[in-house]
Amino acid sequence: MNYIVIYDGNCNLCVTLVQVLENIDQGQLFEYIPMQDLETLNQFSITAQDCEMGMILIKANAPECRWQGSDAVEEIGRLLPTGNIFIAAYRSLPGAKWMGDRFYEQIRDNRYTIFGKRSTTYHSPYPVGCKASLSEEKGST
Template sequence: MSYYVIYDGNCNLCVTLVRALETLDQGKLFSYAPMQDEQTLLQWGITAQDCEQGMILIDANEPQRRWQGSNAAEEIGRLLPAGSIFVDAYRGLPGMKWAGDRFYEQIRDNRYALFGKRSSTYKSAYCVDGNCKASNE
């Protein structure tokens, strides 16, 4: 299986997390597209307004299977080696899912103020179409 991670390529926090995921996965399971790549997002019918609700994870084999926001973050964690142990424990604690969702929303809505905005959009070397040039600044 493989998955597409749609992230904010202008967000310092988002790019840091994508880079960490790239290092862990090295393109084996995940490919990436910044939310700013409107042309790529159109193939899945994703609009800029859709992206306002946070990162998106798409199952490459069944593109209609999608997760967004904190659900996408949890699913990515679950897919990592031994990640399901931690995600299942987190989901099993009363109130944690609710609190995690609220925390994600606060970070999402204030990400530029909290972590800053990049001057150029980060593009992963493990891009969705395989024909991208990474921007490693």
């Protein structure tokens, strides 16, 4: 099962978190699209307006299955090794989900002010479709 992470490639915080996820996952579970890549997003019927509500996680083999904002963050955490334990504990705390959602919204809406904006868009070394091209390269050797 693979997932597609759509992130703000101009946001310092977003890029740093994507890089941490890339280091943990090494392209095994997640592939990435920056929100600025409107041509690729169009393949998934995602608009720039859709991206204004925060990061998006898509199940690659069932693109209608999507999470956005803090729900996407939680699902990514749940998918990581031992992450389900932490997400379950977080979700079991009364009011934690509501507070987490509000916290996410504040960070999302003020990310450039708080963390700064990159001068160039970050493109992951694990873009959508990279597994297919890596498999083809291995098969041709």
